[in-house]
Amino acid sequence: MTEQRDSDLPLADSQQLSESTDKVTTNSVDFSWRSRITGVWNKATGRLLKLLPVEQVAQTTVGWFSVSETQVAEILETLRAKLPTTEALLIGKPQAGKSSIVRGLTGVSAEIVGQGFRPHTQHTERYAYPSSDLPLLIFTDTVGLGDLKQDTETIIEELVKELQVSSSRARALILTVKINDFATDTLLQVAQQL
Template identity: 80%
Template sequence: MEQVTQLTSGWFNVSEEQVAEILEKVRAELPTTEALLIGKPQSGKSSIVRGLTGVSSEIVGQGFRPHTQHTERYAYPSNDLPLLIFTDTVGLGDVNRETQLVIQELIGDLQQQTQCARVLILTVKINDFATDTLRQIAQQLRQRYPEIPCLLAVTCLHELYPSGTGDHPAYPPDYTEVNRAFSALQNAFGELCDRAVLIDFTLEEDDYHPVFYGLEAFRDALADLLPEAEAQAIHQLLEQGAGEKIGNLYRDVSRRYLLAFSISAATLAAVPLPFATMPVLTALQVSLVGLLGKLYGQTLTPSQAGGVVSAIAGGFVAQAIGRELVKFIPGFGSVIAASWAAAYTWALGEGACVYFGDLMGGKKPDPQKIQTVMQEAFKSAQERFKGIKP
């Protein structure tokens, strides 16, 4: 048993270098957009992140990480494979001694070479006219980087709705106070912005409908300022649903590993010794789940990965024992066991993708959905690996 373990333990190890190479290739093909959100606290920056990604306010808060003294960064859906990167200015106020530090840090970010499309998004509350600091920052950034487009997002419209207005009107709002304030802000920023748009992204408990009021106008204004590929990606995120888009992206990357792991599983299972290879095969599958977890932004210990395998394996455990018993049939039994192990490893990987995808989206994994996906994946994989000869 020890000899079998030592011989096969290296067959299914995927090195950090291999993982990095796969991710780097996919990243190079992604139409990634970096949005620099510049505005005072409570001006709607995090709401814009929620509107574009569909994640909850809790996920947004957990996702932001300190980048420099005055900025935080949030990559969606993960740092490894981002479609959107948000850089948020934190603690921005009208204190002049801080303004130059913010500008210097933003310029430092923009000086870094990147393949991402970039856009500046200035967020201003509709009833806030103390915008000297924001205009100063925008002016210096535009002078230094005129090629980076700038969008003025005017937020919190409901704060100027007429008394007694309980919900959003048809977009765009046609209220005197809103129109007057919007015109004043457009004049104040003049040539500093390429587009200006009215939005009001609220929380569900605020009871304004729709929650993301003006999202389509915001999306269209943003798309007008971005290259075609990035603009199309944002349209797909919002029109088809971020979950489907992200799920397909991560599934495509995951399947680059599943084939190698499934073939390794077939090689192990073909050893004509009933139950002798089960521990090593289990270790292979735990390694696969751990690797997929890392891809989805979940760092798991081997024991935690094993727990995930146990949680999603379901009725396949009894079948695994039957697969080992069939090895008592000389020759033919090993072929069946190899084919089954390859198909099961593939199905387990597909189930793990659903599991980790739900966690990434802030949802509780649905065991029934995972089992359905695994059953369907197992049937198709059985055809794919039918008669496999490791």
């Protein structure tokens, strides 16, 4: 039995040899075609790059879409002149939610809102929305009226002076009142004065 297997061995070796030769031939044919295609591609792109001024086209294209700082400033000025800006004056008692409304609508920092029962706003602040470069709304967050540390009459005088200044802006007066605060007579008087 072992003799028959030995006689089969040379035949198996020759089959393996012919299979490996076929693989080498196929691999070399594949490599040959790949190298030819790669060579043609490289030559074609090289010639195309010589014919086409790619750098010049790139610079021209970038030039079309670039805007200088002075042009941006001119465009913003034109838009500011044409777009209406509305100013919203928020007035109310301390801790009535004036700064919270501004924060909720504009997304400014939470630092403008007071904590607990201590009023936070110490002087009138303006917040532009959506940006200070091109505001569509300007929120004026005022000091709480009736705060013991602030003179209410002085605050009202400042607001009246501000409202008397001629402006092309539309103005809205927003009275903020806590839902459980029924003593709103003073706010009504202030609103009538303004």
